[in-house]
Amino acid sequence: MADDLSKKITCTVEEEEKPSGVHVMMNLPAYAVNFLPAFRGMLSNHDGGETAPNFPVKAYCYLFAKAHQYVPEKWYEQRAQEMVREFLREEEASIDLIHHVRTVSSRKEMFCVQLNLSWDFLFKKETDAVLKRACEDNDKDLMESKKKKLE
Template sequence: MNLPAYAVNFLPSLRGVLSNSLPAGVSPKFAVKVYCYLFAKLSRSLFVHGGDGFLAHEDVPEKWYEDKAIQMVREFLSENDASVDLVHHVRTVSSRKEMFCVQLTLSNACMIEKASEDRPAKRAHSNGSDDHGQEKREKLSE
């Protein structure tokens, strides 16, 4: 998926991707790899207020961005659904914003599972930005 700002939002649609293609009880004999490109960025509140002690882009360890990329994927696919094989740093987009490619291997259970109505719907990922719009709306309504 090469929609870095929105790709993680599409990950749940991979669940059950082979459910109509295989007879019941048959597992695929191949691994399905997914390459998800995404932006991991330091939110404005962490940067401005130093919530994690980060005062500038240079203060943020590279591992923080990698962990953020994995966290973003895990919001939509659990460890049972997919394993993270590789997290590759693609490029620095801007200060406090890095582009990554997360390589996943989907589990057989995830691919053949029927879509379930009782699974909680995930909220669209905001790509690490805080909901400043909500705060502004509340201030305007006062």
């Protein structure tokens, strides 16, 4: 994806149309939110040109919001937003829309969170150690939550 997007950004041929936008679907609701940090620095090895591109990069992240006890309906939408914010800060991606897709079961709702990814975020240069540590921390948290469920 990074290579395709980079080609569109750096295209100099006049006949080639610049995209009106880029749309990324993340339709694996049980895991998609965990992959949001992969966008950070996705284009760091590519030349962004002198000016920032003038088209948006939108990500549509499907996810499940679950509760362990009865909660008001509005809680699920707030939880969906919190789940995204655990992985992406406000300046990295704005949330354009949180759409309720369906009720999966009692206390489990499916949402699609529409994000507008910032170009600074996509071109951000971070050391591998920082990225690796962030992934390891997320993996540890995920493992701990899975252990608790098994006990």
